[in-house]
Amino acid sequence: MNALREALSGFWREAAKTLKILSHNKMGLFGFVMMILIILLSVLGPVIWPAETSANVSAINKGVSAQHWLGTDFQGQDNLRKIINGGKDIVTIALVTGILSMLIAVIVGSFSAFIGGWVDSLLMQFVDIWLTIPKFPLLAVLATVLALKDVVTLSVLMALLDWPGLARQVRSQVLSLKRLDYIEAATMLDLGTPKIIFRELLPNMMSFIAISTIFEMTHAIYQQTGLVFLGIVPYSSANWGVMISAAERRGVLFNPQAAWSILGPMGAIVLFQLALVSFARSLDEVFNPRLRTSV
């Protein structure tokens, strides 16, 4: 119980420190706040403004107005409300794919680098072959064959396809780090392999891991949007990819009045990506004490 309380207070101390470092970096702070806002809006938004269930024939493809801030779509439904309701899928995909693929990559990559020998050769041979396969067509085919119904399964599938490249990067990072004197010193102090990996190695590659995770997130969002746009993943729910695809199919491209049906969800994706990337840029400072300008 005491240990738990200590760990919790340690966590809060770290979190407070991180926020303080972030607050000195404008880009990072913008990214962080924006990211949190989008996630909150996507999770809580649908409760406050639930999705419209019926079409509104009197207001099809209307432009921007005080009533409809981002206009209406081909069914006469409010674009802004649709975007708010369509965020949950995208956020889920980004988080699940990003974190899951990085987790597998970190485990396989550091394991491979640490054990070395034939285990390493075998794993990396597999990764090399895997990397030569064009991933997106494979994903398209798999998604069609498996007839995916929900986003989580799709996210897991994308993570399973994407981890090998990341694992190779993690492995090379670990390989260069494990030769360092302080790792050797930790070995001599007999701190044990898990402690060495989690206390000595990983904290030194946290900024790399965080940034790779975030790039993997943006990649996953693009892939999902692409799949929906191609019509491979069924329109089970109204997410941003589905909105773009539907708008395009309903000829929005030829109707300037309805431009916001396609620009809205596009803008949402761009904004989310921008938030992730600018947050990622500031993470270097959080994880590397040498780069901190203050604290």
Next chain:
Amino acid sequence: MGEPLITLEHVTRTFDVKRQTIKAVDDISLTIPEGEVLCLVGESGCGKTTTGKMIAGLLATSAGRILYRGQDIATMNRADRRRYRLGVQMVHQDPYASLNPVQMIYNIIAAPLQHHGFTRGEAATRERVRELLTTVDLTPPDDYLEKYPHQLSGGQRQRVSVARALTVRPSFIIADEAVSMVDVSIRISLLKMFGRLKDEMGVGVLFITHDLALAKYFAWEGRIGVMYLGRLAEIGPAQQVVAHPQHPYTQVLLSAIPEADPDRTRSKQRIELRSMDVPSLLRLPSGCAFHPRCPAFAGEICEKVVPPLKKAGWGSDVACHLVK
């Protein structure tokens, strides 16, 4: 001197480089008693660091055995292995690479204390960390606890490295060029600190350096071993090696040390080498590896026969055909 703490028996280490095999360390035998200081001196590439790493257990030997308190470190049982692992610690050369940059000094030193249960609870650990920092002359210790390695100078980091090695109460410390990358002005105080560890805690020290002047200063009470291209050329009590060098290589090295008095340096007779080039480890000279450069070169025997390390005068062991 006490029991033999570390014993090397015909230790050899080879490395494969581009389908060739080089002998970094060739047939070295020596014994280090408990609490003794041994300085290994030699040019870069002579195998002194490799020897240190093998004693530290970071590299396996290619042939021969290393014993810790009479037990072969390669075939030890679990409990002995643990005792050995903690008993022999190392202080690295580069103070900028030997401390984890993302951890505060307190965490660096507290981790082994907590992991091995040397201290119980936060308060006791903190107290012990402060004690260790005081031991290595980082005072007041509270100024250093919350610092990151990059906020310290090279000398201070080296002291932190030593404090970290001391957490597990080692009986032997390998200092691999531990003061080479530190400002000259700080070297002496670091050396004094090492000396104090030896005197007060009975810690044995293997001091690896390329600087014979440093070895002379540090090992005054102990022994000096001179290495050349993977083999021991001469090993003996420091004062005797310095006063009566017997191997030609040792004589050359000693004659090259400048004296503090310029008049003496000028009048000092420098022994000229036959060749200035250090032979490549890939193409070691036959016979005595030093013969192409040796000022006392004596013909065929030096070219053909590897001189064994044998007892010579002044309590030293020397590997030279000319020394009787």
